[in-house]
Amino acid sequence: MVVTNHRQLVPEKSPFDLHTYMSERQNLVEAALNQAMPLIYPERIFESMRYSLLAGGKRIRPILCLATCELAGGTMEMAMPTACGVEMVHTMSLIHDDLPSMDNDDYRRGQLTNHKVFGEDIAILAGDGLLAFAFEHIALQTKNVAPEFILKVMAELGRAAGAKGLVGGQVVDLECEGQVNVSLETLNFIHNHKTAALLEVSVTSGAMLVGAPPDDIKRLSNYAQNIGLAFQIVDDILDITSTREQLGKSVGKDIQSCKATYPSIWGLEESQRRAQQLIIDAKAELEPFGEKALPLMALADFIIDRTH
Amino acid sequence: MVVTNHRQLVPEKSPFDLHTYMSERQNLVEAALNQAMPLIYPERIFESMRYSLLAGGKRIRPILCLATCELAGGTMEMAMPTACGVEMVHTMSLIHDDLPSMDNDDYRRGQLTNHKVFGEDIAILAGDGLLAFAFEHIALQTKNVAPEFILKVMAELGRAAGAKGLVGGQVVDLECEGQVNVSLETLNFIHNHKTAALLEVSVTSGAMLVGAPPDDIKRLSNYAQNIGLAFQIVDDILDITSTREQLGKSVGKDIQSCKATYPSIWGLEESQRRAQQLIIDAKAELEPFGEKALPLMALADFIIDRTH
Numbered sequence: 085m086v087v088t089n090h091r092q093l094v095p096e097k098s099p100f101d102l103h104t105y106m107s108e109r110q111n112l113v114e115a116a117l118n119q120a121m122p123l124i125y126p127e128r129i130f131e132s133m134r135y136s137l138l139a140g141g142k143r144i145r146p147i148l149c150l151a152t153c154e155l156a157g158g159t160m161e162m163a164m165p166t167a168c169g170v171e172m173v174h175t176m177s178l179i180h181d182d183l184p185s186m187d188n189d190d191y192r193r194g195q196l197t198n199h200k201v202f203g204e205d206i207a208i209l210a211g212d213g214l215l216a217f218a219f220e221h222i223a224l225q226t227k228n229v230a231p232e233f234i235l236k237v238m239a240e241l242g243r244a245a246g247a248k249g250l251v252g253g254q255v256v257d258l259e260c261e262g263q264v265n266v267s268l269e270t271l272n273f274i275h276n277h278k279t280a281a282l283l284e285v286s287v288t289s290g291a292m293l294v295g296a297p298p299d300d301i302k303r304l305s306n307y308a309q310n311i312g313l314a315f316q317i318v319d320d321i322l323d324i325t326s327t328r329e330q331l332g333k334s335v336g337k338d339i340q341s342c343k344a345t346y347p348s349i350w351g352l353e354e355s356q357r358r359a360q361q362l363i364i365d366a367k368a369e370l371e372p373f374g375e376k377a378l379p380l381m382a383l384a385d386f387i388i389d390r391t392h
Numbered sequence: 393m394v395v396t397n398h399r400q401l402v403p404e405k406s407p408f409d410l411h412t413y414m415s416e417r418q419n420l421v422e423a424a425l426n427q428a429m430p431l432i433y434p435e436r437i438f439e440s441m442r443y444s445l446l447a448g449g450k451r452i453r454p455i456l457c458l459a460t461c462e463l464a465g466g467t468m469e470m471a472m473p474t475a476c477g478v479e480m481v482h483t484m485s486l487i488h489d490d491l492p493s494m495d496n497d498d499y500r501r502g503q504l505t506n507h508k509v510f511g512e513d514i515a516i517l518a519g520d521g522l523l524a525f526a527f528e529h530i531a532l533q534t535k536n537v538a539p540e541f542i543l544k545v546m547a548e549l550g551r552a553a554g555a556k557g558l559v560g561g562q563v564v565d566l567e568c569e570g571q572v573n574v575s576l577e578t579l580n581f582i583h584n585h586k587t588a589a590l591l592e593v594s595v596t597s598g599a600m601l602v603g604a605p606p607d608d609i610k611r612l613s614n615y616a617q618n619i620g621l622a623f624q625i626v627d628d629i630l631d632i633t634s635t636r637e638q639l640g641k642s643v644g645k646d647i648q649s650c651k652a653t654y655p656s657i658w659g660l661e662e663s664q665r666r667a668q669q670l671i672i673d674a675k676a677e678l679e680p681f682g683e684k685a686l687p688l689m690a691l692a693d694f695i696i697d698r699t700h
Binding site: 208 | 433434436437438441484488491493494511512513514516517519520521522523524525526527528529531532538539540542543544546547549550551553554555557558559560562563564566567
């Protein structure tokens with residue numbers, strides 16, 4: 085009955101209110117992250133970790149994790165420590181990627197980068213602290229989940245964070261810096277590792293925590309890889325078409341540094357078309373889940389429609 | 393019968409052959425680390441991680457982990473992934489501590505530091521990769537151990553590696569740089585976090601993997617804290633009394649940089665006396681374990697007797 089009433093209130097074409105869904109979950113994630121990360125002695129390092137961890141952001145990774153846990157029959161409470169863990173790993177990778185010896189970025193999420201505020205030494209240590217804490221937090225705080233499922237999630241998160249994931253992608257990205265004629269294969273490697281790997285574990289971990297069957301995990305994994313690549317293509321497009329105010333970080337850097345991007349290989353229009361196709365493919369993977377997959381469907385659309 | 397025969401062959405005063413014990417286990421650990429860390433694309437990052445991980449060293453942390461697992465009734469096989477994991481975390485902390493923006497060291501374990509060979513960017517990423525891989529490896533490779541015990545170990549390792557452990561100690565160490573009159577309390581904080589925390593998890597994790605009772609874990613934890621502090625005092629002493637050839641790293645740096653050390657607070661002789669007392673206290677904690685604790689007793693003596 086409640087469902088029926090709800091349907092009557094919402095216009096035909098938008099059966100799912102993503103805006104409300106996201107902002108509710110963003111609030112829950114913000115509160116959980118804030119509570120997870122204390123401010124204790126030595127305060128400077130905890131301040132530094134909190135500075136980047138609580139700098140806003142869309143919280144897409146934790147929201148995906150919560151969503152797939154619910155889709156697979158679990159609760160948001162079961163997935164919240166993992167959701168926070170993937171966001172900690174994501175934040176770690178942003179802090180380290182921004183360092184002077186890496187991408188040397190001054191702005192991130194609309195504020196000065198971590199090393200600009202706290203210095204390079206503390207920024208490196210803040211990243212280390214966030215990475216270590218992600219595992220501590222998941223191991224200690226995950227409740228009402230079978231330990232073997234938690235272990236599986238931690239193994240996948242370790243893989244996604246390390247040299248077979250984020251780190252490996254960043255290494256190849258650094259190697260390609262200033263190179264012309266970076267191959268599409270190499271560009272795909274970079275983004276499958278820098279972006280898709282962590283998105284994938286964000287998506288699959290929620291379902292793993294409730295022991296979802298391998299077929300379901302496989303579909304979710306395909307969904308994640310597709311939206312991951314679309315996400316990166318859109319990022320490349322936004323670097324060309326947006327302002328710093330919209331993005332909250334430096335823009336036009338890809339072109340200035342002659343960096344290989346999807347638009348540089350395919351052009352803007354074709355890049356947009358391919359991103360669109362990836363979202364269609366991603367959503368096709370969700371068909372068997374029916375209505376339960378509405379949030380994931382809407383999140384896929386959000387990735388292509390976002391302007392920042 | 394084998395035990396009796398063995399006893400008859402060994403002189404009274406040395407009931408335990410630490411040299412053989414350590415070199416056997418060092419070989420096992422070297423082989424396990426070598427096998428754990430692949431050399432795959434992108435090779436540069438795996439080379440960098442292997443360069444530091446396989447640079448020798450005494451492997452005290454993994455050996456302690458294997459020893460307490462056996463003491464608590466387990467096997468070396470059960471503990472080997474964790475033993476490798478603590479060594480990966482230790483190696484990560486060395487790579488990051490040596491960076492130009494931190495301690496700016498050129499030599500480590502008798503060879504150039506990681507960033508001197510691979511560059512700062514790769515060295516940072518190698519540390520990240522090792523930290524992430526430690527957790528992946530423990531979660532994936534630990535066999536015949538209850539998942540809840542593995543989770544407990546991973547939680548403790550995360551804590552020891554992060555801002556409540558290694559990272560926190562390094563932050564306070566950096567804050568004290570160039571300061572005169574660093575208090576004993578602060579110096580103890582630094583070393584309890586930079587050194588003792590990871591030694592503690594090395595020691596306790598082996599026993600945790602077989603579900604040792606809390607009282608045993610507490611005794612092992614006290615043992616570890618005592619040898620951890622003794623280890624650091626001896627390190628400070630060796631920085632004054634050794635050559636670079638003996639230590640395999642830069643020496644005399646503490647005095648040059650006016651760094652607070654135990655000898656600078658207590659003097660050399662009193663530092664030696666206190667280190668000796670910590671080893672006596674450490675060994676006293678092991679009394680209830682009887683003969684099973686012989687390796688840990690001998691390892692405690694080794695820490696005070698070492699010349700490098």
